[in-house]
Amino acid sequence: MPASALNIAGLAAVFAMALAAHAHAATADGHDAFSGVWMIEHPVTAVKAVDSHDPPLLPEARKVYESHLAARRAGDTSYDSVSWCAGAGVPRLMFAPYPFELLVQPRRVAFLYQWNHWARTVDMAAKQLDVPYPISIGIAVGHWEGATLIIETTGLRDSTLLDSAGLPHSDEMKLTERLRLLGPDRLEDRITIDDAKTFSRPWRTAVTYRRKPEGAVIKEDVCLDRIKKGEPAIR
Amino acid sequence: MIRLIHKRVLLGVAAMMFASVAQAQNAQTPVLLNPPEHPFNPPGAPQTVGGGPAEAANTDPRDFSGVWIDKPSAPAANYSIGDNPPLTPQGQAIYDHRLQMFEKATPIASPHMTCRPTGVDATLNPHLGVVVMQTKRQIAFISEEDRNVRQVLLGKSHPAKLAPTYMGNSVGHWEGDTLVVDTVGFNGLGWLDEKGVPSSNKLHMVERISKSADGTELDWDVTLYDPTYFTRPFRVKRRWAWASGVVQLEYDCEQNAPNEERNMVFENEQLRPICAQKLASGDAPDRVVCSKPTPAKR
The missing domain is CATH 1.20.5 (Single alpha-helices involved in coiled-coils or other helix-helix interfaces)
Known part of the structure; x- marks a missing residue:
């Protein structure tokens, strides 16, 4: 040679x-x-785009959203499946005022949400996964771009809402989340929502979280037991 | 999807009871919708599915991370913690009543059937894939079925004051390459299996979990202590197999709550549903809204 x-x-x-x-x-x-236990800094009940504008709803979806807002004003949340403790789904779980724990390993990332003992796992080895049928937390694949964790989620069931106000979406929605640390104890999730059936263009929102102190744990939360005590299904 | 699961569970319990009781000559052979030998290919909609990237089992004896699936020693064996648990008279009476009510098609509601965390039953008898995440501080077992999320904190002691829960409080440590998990703090509502072996809030579970040299099996040696319902400690063995390429979906029990569907009887009021109305003939249950609306600011 x-x-x-x-x-x-x-x-x-x-x-x-x-x-x-x-x-x-x-x-x-x-x-x-x-890795650690995180809590949202400013819980989101009605999601806005990063430029503070309303999400760019298409006319039909706007009618649905406005009917939800009117129903809520009248004290009727029957449009919201979370009111009977069904899965809030993503991104709504990322907006709720309940802690979640992030566990990060090379092969998978897991979010353990306190709210009603939900969890979602992100496959870091797959580029794309089949979606057998849409589900509330979707099917998620992820990768690292430097220090940013990118998560792409599809297969999101259209019976869930994007927020507590009642923003709808279709089951063709694709979420792209970019999670990065803003400091040792602050985490940001910039979320791009791409759903041509509901919105006139892809749009972005962002939320930040603060790390809970050392020793914080996710507590057992059972929505059905909680609502029996007269508490709301989700805050 | 979830109603399918519940039916599968009922059929599984039925299969097990027919097998163990063997009294009905002309009873129809129940069909397991999700036989253990084909855990990922049930007829109808799948729950846990394959299709993910292949994942080689790792041989580090102290790394349990990955996806695992229970390997029942016999069909439907994982619906039961075993024959003849050493029950006290009080425990036996509860157990016998639950079995009788099941046979009469008016089953007693369990946490599993009413969309609560299922606790020991789901821990010892998982029917779908379990994702294990492991960091220096904890090992988390994430079961798809029942959304049974179990966090075992490593090197910690149980907190002095424990609020009772369905899952209990789990701490773990290594003895050689064996993970020893100690769990207390149960709320006494949990069943130990789907046949209805009861547990009290004095339940104490000790698990010794070790991995095979080739990394493809987890062996569980579990001892259950419950002075209220057991006359002596009861040992349960389990074997989990490495499950490559499994993708977890979800178990949205509350969205599909079948609570009124099977004439359930409630021995504990806490589990009685307030959200689901009686099912009409259609697929989707009618629901009553059972939670106050949260104020939404715009």
Whole structure:
């Protein structure tokens, strides 16, 4: 084998090792920094776009949304399946004033939501997963872009709402979340909502979370037991 | 989807009871909708499905992370913690009543049937894939069925004051390569299996979990202590298999609550539903709104 070929092979091996080491380090950083118990800083009841504008609803979807707002003003939340403790789904679980725990491993990321003992896992090895039928938390795949965790979710069931005000969506919605640390104890989730059946264009919203102190745990929350005590299904 | 699951569970319990009681000559052989040997291919809508990227079992004896599925020792064995649990007279009376009511098609409502966290029953008898997440501080078992999310905090003690819960409070430590999990703080509503073995708030569960050398099996040696309902500690063995490529879906029990569908009887008022009305002939139950609206500011 000519010396130059050996050199190239050697360089490639060194380069591959350096890449692997870098990838490992980046993932390890992600583990340590993102894992923990988080609480939303400003709970969202009626989601707005990042520019504070209303979501760009198409006319039919706007009628649905306005009928929800009117019903709520009249004290009727029968349009909202969460009122009987059904799954709030995403992104609404990310907007609610209940803590969640993030567990980060190279192969999967898990969100353990306190609200009604929901969990969702994000597959970090898949680029795309089949959606057998739409579900409230959808089917999520993720990857890291530097220190940002990108989560793409499809397969979201249209019987859920985007927020407590009653913003609707279709089961063709695609969510892209970009989670990054704004500091050691602050986490941001920038969410792009792409749903051509409901909105005239993709739009973005953002929420921030504060890390709960060391020793914080997710408590057992049972919505059906809670509403029997006269408490709301979700705040 | 969820109603399918409940029917499957009932059929599973029925299969188990027919197998163990073996009294009805002309009883129809129940059909398991989700036989354990084909856990991911039930007829109708799947729950846990395959289709994810393959995942090699890892051989680190102290890393349980990945997806696992219970391997029952016999069909429907994971609907029961075992024959003849050593029940006290009080425990036996509850158990016998639950079995009789089931046979009369007026089953006693369990946490599982009423969309609560299922606790020990779901921990020892999972029927679908369980995702295990592991960090330095905890091992979390995330079951799709019942949304049984169980966090085992490593190297911690139970808090001095524990609010009783369906799941109990779990702490763990390593003894060699065996994970020892200690759970107390149960609320006494949980069933230990779907046949109806009762548990009290004095229940104490100790699990010893170890991994096979090739990384493809988890062996569970579980001891249940309950001075109210058991005359002596009761041991349960379980074996979980590595499940590559499994994708969890969801178990939205409350969206599909079948509470009134099967003439349930409530031995504890806490589990009586206030949200679901009697089903009409159609698929979807009519519902009453049972939660006050939260104020929405715009």
